[in-house]
Amino acid sequence: MSEVLVYGAGMSGLVAAYNLAKDGYEVTVRERERSWGGSRTFNPSTHTTPLDLAATSEYIGVDISPAFVPARSINLYIGEFKLPVPTPGGYHVERSDRPTSLDALLYAKCVEAGVRFEFGEELRKEDLDSLPPGTVIACGLNEEAYRHLEVPCMVWHAWQSRGPTDRDGDAWIWMDECISEYGYCSMLNGIYFNLLPDYGQEVSRQSLERYREFIERREGFSCEEWEYVRGVVPTASPDNPQLFRDKFIMCGTISGAFDPLLGFGISGALVSGKVAATAVSDRERALAEFERFTRNFARVFAFKQEVWRPVTSEVKALEKVLAALGAKRAFSLMMEGIKRSIGKTAIPGFSPLSCN
Ligand SMILES: Cc1cc2nc3c(=O)[nH]c(=O)nc-3n(C[C@H](O)[C@H](O)[C@H](O)COP(=O)(O)OP(=O)(O)OC[C@H]3O[C@@H](n4cnc5c(N)ncnc54)[C@H](O)[C@@H]3O)c2cc1C
Numbered sequence: 512m513s514e515v516l517v518y519g520a521g522m523s524g525l526v527a528a529y530n531l532a533k534d535g536y537e538v539t540v541r542e543r544e545r546s547w548g549g550s551r552t553f554n555p556s557t558h559t560t561p562l563d564l565a566a567t568s569e570y571i572g573v574d575i576s577p578a579f580v581p582a583r584s585i586n587l588y589i590g591e592f593k594l595p596v597p598t599p600g601g602y603h604v605e606r607s608d609r610p611t612s613l614d615a616l617l618y619a620k621c622v623e624a625g626v627r628f629e630f631g632e633e634l635r636k637e638d639l640d641s642l643p644p645g646t647v648i649a650c651g652l653n654e655e656a657y658r659h660l661e662v663p664c665m666v667w668h669a670w671q672s673r674g675p676t677d678r679d680g681d682a683w684i685w686m687d688e689c690i691s692e693y694g695y696c697s698m699l700n701g702i703y704f705n706l707l708p709d710y711g712q713e714v715s716r717q718s719l720e721r722y723r724e725f726i727e728r729r730e731g732f733s734c735e736e737w738e739y740v741r742g743v744v745p746t747a748s749p750d751n752p753q754l755f756r757d758k759f760i761m762c763g764t765i766s767g768a769f770d771p772l773l774g775f776g777i778s779g780a781l782v783s784g785k786v787a788a789t790a791v792s793d794r795e796r797a798l799a800e801f802e803r804f805t806r807n808f809a810r811v812f813a814f815k816q817e818v819w820r821p822v823t824s825e826v827k828a829l830e831k832v833l834a835a836l837g838a839k840r841a842f843s844l845m846m847e848g849i850k851r852s853i854g855k856t857a858i859p860g861f862s863p864l865s866c867n
Contacts, residue, residue: 514537514538514643515531515536515537515538515539515645515646515647515791516539516541516643516646517531517538517540517541517646517647517649517762518541518647518648518649518650519540519541519634519650519651519656519763520542520544520547520614520618520628520630521549521550521614521651521763521780522549522606522613522617522781522784523649523651523763523764523768523784524540524542524647524649524762524784525540525547525614525617525618525621526571526573526617526780526781526784526788527649527762527785527787527788528540528626528647528788529572529573529617529620529621530571530572530785530788530789531791532621532625532626533572533624534788534791534792537625537627538625538626538627539626539627539629540626540627540629541629541633541634542628542629542632543632543633544631545631546608546630547608547615547618548607548608548609548615549606549614550651550653552653552742553606553652553671553740553742554606554607554614555605555606555607555608555612555673556605556606556607556673556704556706557603557605557697557698557699557700557703557704558603558604558605558606558704559582559585559601559602559604559695559697560775560777561600561601561602561778562579562601562777562778563600563778564576564602567778567781567782570785571781571782572785573616573617573620575613575617575781577616578604578611578613578615578616579604579613580602580603580604580680580699580700581598581602581603581680582598582601582681582682582697583598583679583680583681584680584681585598585601585682585684586682586684587684587686588684588687588725589823589826589829589830589833590686590687590688590826592829592833592834592841593838594838594841595838596842597842601682603680603682604699605700605702609700611700612700634648634655634659635659636658636659639660642758642759643758644758645758645759645790645791646758646760647759647760647787647788647791648660648756648760648762648765649762649765649787650765651763651764651780652742652764652765652776653742653743654666654743657743657745657765660756660765662753663745663748663750664743664744664745664746665710665711665743665744666711666742666743667692667708667709667711667741667742667743667744668708668709668713668714669706669707669708669709669714669739669740669741669742670706670707670722670739670740671704671705671706671707671738672703672704672705672734672735672736672737672738673704673705674702674703674734675701675702676698676701676702676703677701678698678703678732679698679699679700680698680699681696681697681698682695682696682697682698683695683696683726685722685725685726686823687718687725687826688824688826688827689715689718689721690709690714690722691712691824692708692709692710692774694706694707696726696732703732703734705734707722708774710744714739719737744776745764745767745769746812747809747811752767752768752801752805752808753766753767754766754787754790754797754801755794760787760790760791760797762783762786763776763779763780763783763784763787764776764780766783766787766801767805767808768780768782768783768786768801768804768805770811771808771812771815772811772812772819772849779804783804786800786801786804814849
């Protein structure tokens with residue numbers, strides 16, 4: 512029986528490992544944390560994503576629906592303007608080592624399929640030469656693996672907070688001139704996860720205080736404990752996204768399967784886990800699939816730089832326009848604008864399986 516090594520027991524690594532084991536490979540997953548549940552820098556957390564749940568489950572060969580809960584409400588704040596986002600197709604999911612998480616579901620499937628796990632094992636630069644060709648790299652958003660493999664990336668910084676809540680199903684997004692990305696919070700299974708990130712620059716304490724004041728006033732929600740974290744994501748460059756890097760198969764966010772507009776990473780990670788598994792036995796088919804899922808990314812990234820960022824940075828002007836239009840019309844115009852600019856396949860995170 513052929514052996515395959517996977518580095519990273521996050522969502523993409525687990526999907527890859529499960530599919531490889533089902534295909535008859537002897538699979539070992541090496542994970543730097545002491546147990547499953549993903550990176551302890553970022554998890555436990557709750558994430559929110561648009562997702563075609565049925566199509567994604569079918570594609571990756573795992574019914575992931577028990578771990579995804581439909582979003583109850585998502586409030587998009589542009590400055591003071593509140594735009595309730597229609598929630599169909601929007602889901603929350605928990606990332607942690609608790610039984611309610613997506614990690615628990617995928618880990619159980621892997622164990623059932625006979626995947627071996629080695630915890631506390633890190634991918635190190637000095638090991639790269641001795642690793643077998645076809646080793647799958649699924650190390651998520653942690654910086655070290657990008658450096659070892661020289662993956663083009665940009666650093667992001669964030670304040671994050673988490674804790675118990677009784678507001679399961681709620682979420683909000685906050686755009687403000689003090690930050691070029693957006694703050695967001697999602698709540699599921701009795702926990703909340705609140706993140707205020709920015710790319711390429713530090714997030715000041717003043718920005719955090721402004722966000723805290725806002726969510727307390729508008730959402731009646733206060734978070735006392737915040738920690739400062741940093742990570743990386745791939746950048747759009749001719750060298751990214753990339754399924755193969757030297758002798759390695761790239762998998763999940765580190766492959767570049769990551770929505771370049773709003774940072775949705777879940778659908779890309781799940782789908783690319785399956786693609787990475789395919790790549791072990793059929794490189795050409797895997798490459799064609801990978802290109803199908805990521806071929807709009809450069810265009811989306813350009814849209815973000817040239818249109819999205821300049822427009823959304825004018826928060827005060829936007830507030831006025833949106834107030835004049837009203838929430839419903841504002842939302843449909845926004846979606847129409849994105850579709851027209853990016854193409855009918857829209858944002859990769861929104862329609863991972865329709866990128867034809
Ligand atoms: C704080 C945060 C919030 C997010 N929120 C959302 C959201 O709301 N919606 C959304 O769609 N996406 C979100 N994302 C993005 C999404 O979580 C990622 O794109 C997705 O988890 C990527 O899956 P992955 O398998 O590539 O990595 P992960 O699921 O992160 O797994 C990577 C695994 O590799 C391990 N690892 C790392 N380095 C090494 C190493 N050197 N050696 C061995 N193991 C290693 C880690 O410990 C981890 O277990 C968020 C990401 C972060 C960090």
